[in-house]
Amino acid sequence: MQRTLSTRMLLNRYGALFRMPLVENLAEVGNVVSAVLVMTMFMWVFAMLWQAVFAAQGTDLIAGLTLKHTLWYLLMAELVVLSKPLLAEEISDSIKTGSIAYDLMRPLDFGLFHLSRYAGHVAFRACVNLLAGGAVVWLLVGPPPAWQGLFPAVLALMLSWGLEFCFEALIGLAAFWTEDISAFRWIHQKISFILGGLFLPLDFYPPWLAAVARVLPFASIIYAPGRLFVDPAAGRLLSTLALQLGWLVVLGFAFRLLSDRALRRLTINGG
Amino acid sequence: MPAPISRRKGEEQVVSIRVHQLTKSFRTRSKQEGLTGSWRALWKPEWRQVPAIRDISFLMERGEALGFIGPNGAGKSTTIKILCGILHPDAGTAEVLGHVPWQDRQQLCYEIGSVFGQRPQLWYHLPPVDSFHVYGAIYGLDRDATRRRVDFLVDVFELQHLLHTPVRKLSLGQRMRCEVAVSLLHAPKLLLLDEPSIGLDIVAKQRIRDTIRYMRDEEGVGVLLTSHDAGDIEALCNRVIVISDGQLIFDDTMDELKRRHLTAKQVNVRYLEEGERSLPMAGVETVAAGRYGMQIRFDPRTVGVDAVISGLHGLGSMVDITISDPDLEDIIGTIYAENALDPDAA
Numbered sequence: 001m002q003r004t005l006s007t008r009m010l011l012n013r014y015g016a017l018f019r020m021p022l023v024e025n026l027a028e029v030g031n032v033v034s035a036v037l038v039m040t041m042f043m044w045v046f047a048m049l050w051q052a053v054f055a056a057q058g059t060d061l062i063a064g065l066t067l068k069h070t071l072w073y074l075l076m077a078e079l080v081v082l083s084k085p086l087l088a089e090e091i092s093d094s095i096k097t098g099s100i101a102y103d104l105m106r107p108l109d110f111g112l113f114h115l116s117r118y119a120g121h122v123a124f125r126a127c128v129n130l131l132a133g134g135a136v137v138w139l140l141v142g143p144p145p146a147w148q149g150l151f152p153a154v155l156a157l158m159l160s161w162g163l164e165f166c167f168e169a170l171i172g173l174a175a176f177w178t179e180d181i182s183a184f185r186w187i188h189q190k191i192s193f194i195l196g197g198l199f200l201p202l203d204f205y206p207p208w209l210a211a212v213a214r215v216l217p218f219a220s221i222i223y224a225p226g227r228l229f230v231d232p233a234a235g236r237l238l239s240t241l242a243l244q245l246g247w248l249v250v251l252g253f254a255f256r257l258l259s260d261r262a263l264r265r266l267t268i269n270g271g
Numbered sequence: 272m273p274a275p276i277s278r279r280k281g282e283e284q285v286v287s288i289r290v291h292q293l294t295k296s297f298r299t300r301s302k303q304e305g306l307t308g309s310w311r312a313l314w315k316p317e318w319r320q321v322p323a324i325r326d327i328s329f330l331m332e333r334g335e336a337l338g339f340i341g342p343n344g345a346g347k348s349t350t351i352k353i354l355c356g357i358l359h360p361d362a363g364t365a366e367v368l369g370h371v372p373w374q375d376r377q378q379l380c381y382e383i384g385s386v387f388g389q390r391p392q393l394w395y396h397l398p399p400v401d402s403f404h405v406y407g408a409i410y411g412l413d414r415d416a417t418r419r420r421v422d423f424l425v426d427v428f429e430l431q432h433l434l435h436t437p438v439r440k441l442s443l444g445q446r447m448r449c450e451v452a453v454s455l456l457h458a459p460k461l462l463l464l465d466e467p468s469i470g471l472d473i474v475a476k477q478r479i480r481d482t483i484r485y486m487r488d489e490e491g492v493g494v495l496l497t498s499h500d501a502g503d504i505e506a507l508c509n510r511v512i513v514i515s516d517g518q519l520i521f522d523d524t525m526d527e528l529k530r531r532h533l534t535a536k537q538v539n540v541r542y543l544e545e546g547e548r549s550l551p552m553a554g555v556e557t558v559a560a561g562r563y564g565m566q567i568r569f570d571p572r573t574v575g576v577d578a579v580i581s582g583l584h585g586l587g588s589m590v591d592i593t594i595s596d597p598d599l600e601d602i603i604g605t606i607y608a609e610n611a612l613d614p615d616a617a
Contacts, residue, residue: 009411012408012411012413013408013409013411015408016404016405016407016408016409017405017408017409020394020397020401020405023397023401024394024396024397027396027397027437028396099390101352101357101358102357102385102387102390102392104356104357104376105355105356105357105376105380105383105385106380106409107377107380107381107409107410107411108409266357267356267357267358267359267373
């Protein structure tokens with residue numbers, strides 16, 4: 001008996017998996033409260049820090065960005081990092097405990113299964129973080145510099161979480177070959193923070209470093225959405241989205257390749 | 272070695288699992304002891320093939336309840352994993368509900384349900400009803416169909432009061448009932464149960480067994496059950512397969528298992544008056560003796576039951592007597608022991 005599913009059924013299936021983290025997050029109010037606290041505190045610390053930097057420099061503009069630009073940029077950068085679930089751990093734990101084998105007993109695609117859950121988690125956390133962090137930044141430096149940057153930023157955010165999903169899933173799958181993935185996680189995280197521009201916009205870096213960092217995937221993840229949000233010029237929009245899409249193709253392909261190999265290895269060698 | 276299984280006409284309708292000379296081994300790294308050993312293993316790793324199962328063949332009919340027992344590391348879960356399609360065998364063939372599991376896993380998923388005692392499938396922080404609906408969507412059921420099926424299962428498994436309580440607040444027994452119910456949501460033809468009663472108290476165990484039996488009779492779901500608990504097997508299965516050290520050492524009905532291996536009967540007797548007693552009969556062993564009673568064991572093939580009873584009767588006026596078979600657990604222990612002594616017994 002060959003079973004084929006309609007598109008509606010597939011949407012229904014992965015839609016249900018997408019909704020599950022939303023329901024879970026709402027059921028666990030404590031998690032939401034702690035997320036709000038972390039975001040509020042981070043943005044407040046950033047605001048104090050950058051107010052002091054701009055005051056010390058005695059200028060309104062550093063590398064073409066005002067204090068308002070900088071803080072709204074940092075809000076977006078933090079949003080990317082703080083709204084994602086711990087996917088690499090989740091995958092590597094399921095490999096170490098062998099429970100990944102049981103996940104394979106469902107009529108689900110490995111990648112889409114994780115992606116829909118990841119997206120559900122991100123959607124909820126991003127809304128909460130945006131409201132909490134946005135309120136702090138708004139109170140301290142006023143509304144965003146360009147409202148027309150919102151839609152491009154949302155687009156870029158989605159692509160950046162897509163990229164981050166691929167990175168995390170690749171790191172998680174590495175558990176098939178090495179027992180401990182914490183070294184990979186650590187390296188990825190630190191490189192992302194520095195070359196992605198989590199603590200300061202890449203514009204503030206020495207020009208040669210900024211030029212290199214901008215084309216790397218880490219900037220497509222952390223730097224791109226925020227920079228687009230505060231300065232949504234048409235040229236920037238196109239080049240940013242094109243670069244993000246390009247990296248997504250590369251990393252998505254790498255993920256497919258590695259997950260296929262990993263699952264084949266599992267079915268041959270056992271969990 | 273079991274005879275090769277040939278396919279007969281019309282067999283497709285009645286056979287749910289067909290396994291023929293299934294063999295699987297795993298490659299593991301071996302290392303000599305100590306620092307030198309570690310150093311050597313780093314430069315020149317040595318690999319060793321560890322056999323998990325060897326030449327396993329059996330048939331399971333549709334709607335049959337088959338118990339699968341064996342000590343830890345015997346190859347039970349390797350076999351189950353191959354039957355689910357999550358492991359490739361090295362040699363041999365297998366067919367589950369007409370599918371070759373490792374080639375057709377995605378299709379097979381729709382037709383089998385599974386409960387792995389150690390691997391919960393319900394969302395821990397949410398009430399079971401949420402998980403039921405997600406699994407409904409995963410298996411391609413529409414909302415109404417899911418609702419109807421959930422209503423039915425809630426009735427059978429008596430989940431009315433549990434449905435809206437977060438799973439983490441349910442007792443282990445309640446959780447297990449929900450786990451078994453959710454595994455039946457898509458009306459599978461075959462249910463794989465791996466240690467479903469692990470950690471449950473006797474009442475919860477009984478309840479789970481009753482509902483599984485009900486579903487087996489009601490919907491004709493085949494049950495393949497692995498358990499350490501002989502009671503589960505006894506309550507649910509009409510046939511039992513024993514594997515040890517990767518090999519099939521017994522495959523027959525429950526009754527046959529008892530007939531062949533029930534070589535002892537146990538008698539507990541209580542007397543009205545206090546006194547020191549013993550039964551000096553050939554082939555009768557005194558297990559325990561007290562002031563008012565005693566426990567003896569004998570082989571009914573060599574000593575007649577009536578001779579033993581009249582012997583006991585002659586020792587005083589009896590107030591109570593029970594004659595029982597040893598537990599399944601003891602029987603299985605005997606089978607393992609026999610096979611450990613004689614590796615070619617299979």
